[in-house]
Amino acid sequence: METIVLIAAFLIAIALGMRLIHLLNAQHDMRIASHHYSDALPGVGRRRRKHHRSAPTPTAPVDHTRATR
Template sequence: METVITVAVIILMIAMGMFLIHLLNAQHDERIAAFHYSEAPRGSGRRSRPSRQPPNPLNRP
């Protein structure tokens, strides 16, 4: 009887682990789908380059 309970507990733990991995994979897939590869993520360390033209103080072209 103890063997049956032990095997049942092991199977239950494996099933719970599989379910947890499934949930984590689904969450990861949602994050990947939401990320736009064409945009730099915030805080990536990239800085915009300063413009080569001096600022026009009179706002005229």
């Protein structure tokens, strides 16, 4: 009998926790929906560089350990 009561208490606690999480998620969704964010202004954050430089080309490593004559 005690086992059944314990299992029922666990199930009720899980159901209440699920309901609480569901209500908190719904409240959070409503808060997000109430904020109206506009699109970014044209040109803001999209500036182009004055000079279109390409990345430097990699060169072969120079061996400085060899002595030159």
